[in-house]
Each structure stands twice: as structure tokens, then as C-alpha cells.
Amino acid sequence: MDLSNKRLLILGGNPETGALVRFANDLGVHTIVMDPNPYSPAKKDAKESYDVEVMNFDHLFEKAKGLNLDGILVGVADILVPSYYKICQALNFPCYATPMSIEVLTTKNGFRDKCETAGIGVIPYYPIDKELSNIDNLNIQYPVLVKPVDNGAGVGMNVSTNKEELLAHIQIALSNSKRKEFLVERYMDCDDMLVYYTISNGVPYLSAAADRFTTKSQLVGSPVCVAARYPSKYLDRYIETTNKRVQDMISS
Missing domain, CATH: 3.30.1490.20 (ATP-grasp fold, A domain)
Incomplete structure (x- = not known):
């Protein structure tokens, strides 16, 4: 397939998204990045870029509708997937996301609830109500x-x-x-691991698992990963106890 000069809008401009932009450039695609930060890293490699608050759909739509696009992708930013879905719907482009997958993958409680339904263990939590009465x-x-x-x-x-x-x-x-x-x-003080899945033609495959090494001294924000070791020392245990349930959850 010849992708030369096809106009691709990519939402988000973080460093991880920069790799997507460069890969698309290598295919001959005309890359267009939208992100509110004028200095976002992914914009440096894009053929075209705009300072747009992607989470403001009205602003996103007004700018995108006149760009003569051939396709739209979201970068490596879960929080932008709802905007990606909306703009694809509005401009009649295909989209890999669905309302249900957005709910599960962009809210922590949605993902937790889905895991519990699938029989996958989650971090113990306290269901404090909105009024804090309990x-x-x-x-x-x-x-x-x-x-x-x-x-x-x-x-x-x-x-x-x-x-x-x-x-x-x-x-x-x-x-x-x-x-x-x-x-x-x-607050969990324990070993930390990450797991990657690749979905091809609707079938999820376990593609990698690693042990994460993080800073643990700060009490604000989440631990920062400073290194990862592949494969995880827990890989065999994970495959035995959890992998099938995760694959079934993704497939559902």
C-alpha cells in the first residue's frame, strides 16, 4: 500500500508519541500533530503541527475538519482516547476504540471493575462513598x-x-x-512488574513482561520507573495464574 503524502492526524505530543510520528514519516505519511504544548517533543518530527487543546472537542473539531485528512490516530496517551473516538465519529473515520473500551481503559475504577469481573486480582481498596460518610x-x-x-x-x-x-x-x-x-x-510495598499485550485480528497475545525498578522514596505522585528487566522473574507464574484470564477479558 502506497501511503505517500497521506495526511494523518496524530493526537498528543509526548516523547512516546514521537516514535509513532517518526515511523509514519518513514512510510511517507504527511504527519500532523495536535497538542496544547508548543514545545511537545512529537511536534519536532511532524510535518505539520498545531497548538490545540485536544481534550476540548470543539477546538479539536474546528481545526481538524479543514485539514483534508486521510486518517486519525491517538498517540501514547490514554487520556486522549475519548477525544480520538469523538473526532473519528464526527469526521467519519475508522476507530479502534469503543465506548466500553474507553470506559475500561481510561478510568482506574472502570479497569479495576472489569478485572474483578474477569476474576483477576486487584489491589485491595476501600470503597469510600462520595459524602465520606462511611x-x-x-x-x-x-x-x-x-x-x-x-x-x-x-x-x-x-x-x-x-x-x-x-x-x-x-x-x-x-x-x-x-x-x-x-x-x-x-499502598503496596512489593515487587513491581509490567505486562504488554499485542492484539492482532481481535486475538490478544502476551508479548512481553518485565520487572520494574522504581523510585519509592517520594510520597507524592506515582513511583517513577528508572529501569526494567526482561523477562520478568514472575513470567512463568503470571502465565500459569493470570494470563488466560487477561486474554479472555481483552477478548470480551
């Missing part, structure tokens, strides 16, 4: 991690070591949540 009835064991359900990169996350901190951190999480929802989970 907070004294949950036998909360500190420390806990408080976070907004719909933000990433550690934004709005804090570790609470007592009730006073918990109440303050819930307000921080709410202020960083578009849905005004939060999660409170047990």
Missing part, C-alpha cells in the same frame, strides 16, 4: 494511596498515613478529576 466504618489500614480515577502520570496522587492526611488528599484527588471521583487503595 470512612470510619471501613477499618482502613494505613498507608493508603489516594488518586483521581481519570488522570495519569501521578497527577493528584498522594500517600496518606492517617485519617487527617486522607481527607486532605481526597480533596486533592477530586480537584484533579474531571469526573470528581477518587480511589483509595492499599
Whole structure:
């Protein structure tokens, strides 16, 4: 297939998305990146770029509709997938996302609930209601991690070591949540691993698993990965106990 000069809109401009832009360039595609940050890394390699707040759909649509596009992709940014779905629908382009997959993959509670339904273990959590009226009835064991359900990169996350901190951190999480929802989970001091799946023709394949090495000293935000070791020392155990359930969940 000749992709020369096909006009591809890519949403998001972070460094990881830069690799996607460069690969598309190598195929001869005319890449167009939209991101609100004028200095976003992916824009450096794009043939064309615009400073657009991608999460503001009206602004996104007004700019995109006049670009004579041949296709649209979202970069490596889960939070932009809803905008990607909406703009594909509005401009009649194919889209790999569905409303259900967006709910599962862009909200932490949506993903947790889907895992529980599939029989996949999740981090122990405390279902505090919105009014905080049941907070004294949950036998909360500190420390806990408080976070907004719909933000990433550690934004709005804090570790609470007592009730006073918990109440303050819930307000921080709410202020960083578009849905005004939060999660409170047990703060896990344990080994950390990541798992990659590749989906081809609707079939999910386990493609990699690694042990993550993170900074653990900070109490604000999420631990930062400084190195990863492939394959994970837990790979065999993961395949034996969890892989099939995850594949079935993805396929569903």
C-alpha cells in the first residue's frame, strides 16, 4: 500500500508519541500533530503541527475538519482516547476504540471493575462513598494511596498515613478529576512488574513482561520507573495464574 503524502492526524505530543510520528514519516505519511504544548517533543518530527487543546472537542473539531485528512490516530496517551473516538465519529473515520473500551481503559475504577469481573486480582481498596460518610466504618489500614480515577502520570496522587492526611488528599484527588471521583487503595510495598499485550485480528497475545525498578522514596505522585528487566522473574507464574484470564477479558 502506497501511503505517500497521506495526511494523518496524530493526537498528543509526548516523547512516546514521537516514535509513532517518526515511523509514519518513514512510510511517507504527511504527519500532523495536535497538542496544547508548543514545545511537545512529537511536534519536532511532524510535518505539520498545531497548538490545540485536544481534550476540548470543539477546538479539536474546528481545526481538524479543514485539514483534508486521510486518517486519525491517538498517540501514547490514554487520556486522549475519548477525544480520538469523538473526532473519528464526527469526521467519519475508522476507530479502534469503543465506548466500553474507553470506559475500561481510561478510568482506574472502570479497569479495576472489569478485572474483578474477569476474576483477576486487584489491589485491595476501600470503597469510600462520595459524602465520606462511611470512612470510619471501613477499618482502613494505613498507608493508603489516594488518586483521581481519570488522570495519569501521578497527577493528584498522594500517600496518606492517617485519617487527617486522607481527607486532605481526597480533596486533592477530586480537584484533579474531571469526573470528581477518587480511589483509595492499599499502598503496596512489593515487587513491581509490567505486562504488554499485542492484539492482532481481535486475538490478544502476551508479548512481553518485565520487572520494574522504581523510585519509592517520594510520597507524592506515582513511583517513577528508572529501569526494567526482561523477562520478568514472575513470567512463568503470571502465565500459569493470570494470563488466560487477561486474554479472555481483552477478548470480551
